[in-house]
Amino acid sequence: MADDWKTKTKLVHTGSRRSQYGEMAEAIFLTQGFAYESAESAEARFIKSGDDEFIYARYGNPTTRMFEDRIAAVEGTEDAFATASGMAAVNGALTALVKAGDHIVSSRALFGSCLYILEDVLGRFGVEVTFVDGTDLDQWRAAVRPTTKAVFLESISNPTLEMIDVRAVAEIAHAAGALVIVDNVFATPIFSRAVEFGADVVVYSATKHIDGQGRALGGVICGTKDFVRKVAEPYLKHTGGSMSPFTAWVMLNGMQTLDLRCRAMADSALHIASALEGDPRLSRVIYPHLPSHPQYDLAKATMSAGGTMLSIDLKGGKEAAFRFMNALEIWKISNNLGDAKSIATHPATTTHQRLPADQKAKLGITPGLLRLSVGLEDAGDLLADLQRGLAAV
Ligand SMILES: *Cc1c(COP(=O)(O)O)cnc(C)c1O
Numbered sequence: 001m002a003d004d005w006k007t008k009t010k011l012v013h014t015g016s017r018r019s020q021y022g023e024m025a026e027a028i029f030l031t032q033g034f035a036y037e038s039a040e041s042a043e044a045r046f047i048k049s050g051d052d053e054f055i056y057a058r059y060g061n062p063t064t065r066m067f068e069d070r071i072a073a074v075e076g077t078e079d080a081f082a083t084a085s086g087m088a089a090v091n092g093a094l095t096a097l098v099k100a101g102d103h104i105v106s107s108r109a110l111f112g113s114c115l116y117i118l119e120d121v122l123g124r125f126g127v128e129v130t131f132v133d134g135t136d137l138d139q140w141r142a143a144v145r146p147t148t149k150a151v152f153l154e155s156i157s158n159p160t161l162e163m164i165d166v167r168a169v170a171e172i173a174h175a176a177g178a179l180v181i182v183d184n185v186f187a188t189p190i191f192s193r194a195v196e197f198g199a200d201v202v203v204y205s206a207t208k209h210i211d212g213q214g215r216a217l218g219g220v221i222c223g224t225k226d227f228v229r230k231v232a233e234p235y236l237k238h239t240g241g242s243m244s245p246f247t248a249w250v251m252l253n254g255m256q257t258l259d260l261r262c263r264a265m266a267d268s269a270l271h272i273a274s275a276l277e278g279d280p281r282l283s284r285v286i287y288p289h290l291p292s293h294p295q296y297d298l299a300k301a302t303m304s305a306g307g308t309m310l311s312i313d314l315k316g317g318k319e320a321a322f323r324f325m326n327a328l329e330i331w332k333i334s335n336n337l338g339d340a341k342s343i344a345t346h347p348a349t350t351t352h353q354r355l356p357a358d359q360k361a362k363l364g365i366t367p368g369l370l371r372l373s374v375g376l377e378d379a380g381d382l383l384a385d386l387q388r389g390l391a392a393v
Contacts (some may be wrong), residue, residue, distance in 0.1 A: 007074055007190065008259045015069030015252075017052070017062050028249040029062045057245060059237045067248040070255055071210070071220050075189045075202055079228035081221045081236060082248055086185065086205020087113045088241035089219030093181050093201050094118070094152065096235035100126030102149040105178070107134025107164060109157035109363050112351060114183065118152065134164040135295065137172065144176035151178050155194055156186035159311050159347040159371035160364040161286045163295040166302070170198025179227075185209075185338075190262040192303045201227055206251050208338030209308065212261050216250045218243050261340065261376060265308035268379035272372075273310045275383055281320070281390050283368065286311040308338060314368035320393045321346050321368050327392035330377055330385040342375035342382055 002014060019027055034054050036042035045053050054060050064082050072080035083089040094117060098104065106118050108131040118129045132139035134153050144151070151173040153164050170180045181201040182194040188209050194202045204210060206218035220243075221232045236242055243251075273287035285292070288299035289306025299306060314320040324344075325333050331344045335351050345351060352365050360366075374382065 002073070010070065010073045011255045011258055014073040015066040017066055026063065026066055026249060026252045029245050031061070031245070032057045058240065058242045059233075060242075061245045061248070063245040063252070064243050064248040067243070067251050067255075068220070070252065071189070071204070071206075072222055074255070074258075075222040076193050076195050077202065077222040077228075078225040079223065081228050081232045082206075082243035082251075083219040083221065083236060083241050084243055084247075085217040086183075086203070086207055086219035087117075088236070089203040089205070089221045090114050090183060091117050091121070092232050092236045092239075092241050093203050093221050093223075094122065094150065096231050097179065097181075098122065098127050098149050101147065102127050103145060103147040104129045105140060105143040105148055105151045105173075106131055107153040107157070108132065109134060109160065109162055110154055111158050111183070111185075112354060114152075114154070134169075135162055137165065137168050140169050140172045144172060144178060146176070148173070148176050148178040150181050152181045152183070154183040154186065155192065156288065156307065156309075157363075158186060159345070159351070159369065161186070161288055161293070161307075161309060161311055162364075163288060163293075163298050163302075165295075165298055166194055166197035166199055170200075174198070186307055186309055187303060188258075188262050188307070188338075190259050191266070191305050191307055195222070197302065200224070206247075206254075207336070209262055210251050210258060210338075211254045212258065212338055212340060213254065214336055214339040214341065216247045218247045218251050262308060263305065264376055265338075265374045266305040268377075268382060269308050269310050269372075269374040270306055271379045272374060272383050272386065273306075276312060276386065279390060281315055281393050282312050283315050284311075284313045286313075308374050309371065310374065311369060311371050313366055314370065314393060316368060316393055318346075318348065318367040321370055323392045324370065324389035327389045328385050329388065330381055331372070331389075337371075337373035339373060340376040342377055343373040345371040345373070347371055 068080040068082050130143045173180045179200045182199040184194045184202050185205050201223040277285040287310040331342045334343045335345050
């Protein structure tokens, strides 16, 4: 039955809730509230809602619940809570869990807004955070302590595509009694499900591959029923971070093609990375399934494909990177990722501009580094466009 379905089948069918009309496509229930049959049934629903009973869209909604059930089935967790953005998911998973006096260990190579939550927000409420080099297991071992409530990491870091051994970090964290929270955006649930390697909570920015067409902001927290409904949901539904039903509908449609899109994009990414590697104008080409990647063995063992992202470093620094970008015709200069349209990003001057120079250097964000999100265009066209960029350097 549904539990035995392969991912591609789950992406199309799991979670569907049909109304009395038997509609084929998922319906959008654009409603904030729900009318009760009687005062008694309103009272009963506030005491305990059944599976198909909703109270208010901030708490839950049929379309949103379809998305939650579908992504939970694909990630392989008991439940999921859909959020207004990826950052609402990261903030919700962390903030709902900790209190003053708790300790968190986090890898240092993080999406800028994740760093803001850990460094600026949680610190103000008395939560202590220790940052480690996520690839160095000794640093994780040295950092955990009895008050460590959670460890946080991005399984593949942005923008240098460093891989973290989730299984090894989870062993260290669990031995210390800490929960493992993984931001799995770059890996996608198609190529690597973090729960398989011991993650307790997996967060996604659905804005990226799940929508996949650059339309809507969204996020999701996947985990056990206990974590999702007793820890994350109370915090999120009362503080306003829930996903809108319209967004859930966009994401449900995105999921139906998620596997096809991710695989096509990863095939092109490998083709492009292989073709560019060794070019004399580049100091490095970073792609998890290139043998030159520092964690190639880990990437091969834990990811069924190398992902949809690659990074290249131009020897000529910022000037070369800008000339390269300005010569592109197909690739768009933007900062989203996982989109059907290929995107080139210069992290040092955009997504990671805020970081001090020494931090950038530490994270490998050099002036010539470009992050490339490979889209659904023809791989040959994409490569030819990049060659045009290189010629302009
Ligand atoms: C984009 C992104 C986020 C934030 O997601 P939003 O939907 O933009 O809020 C968090 N983590 C990673 C790794 C991301 O790429």
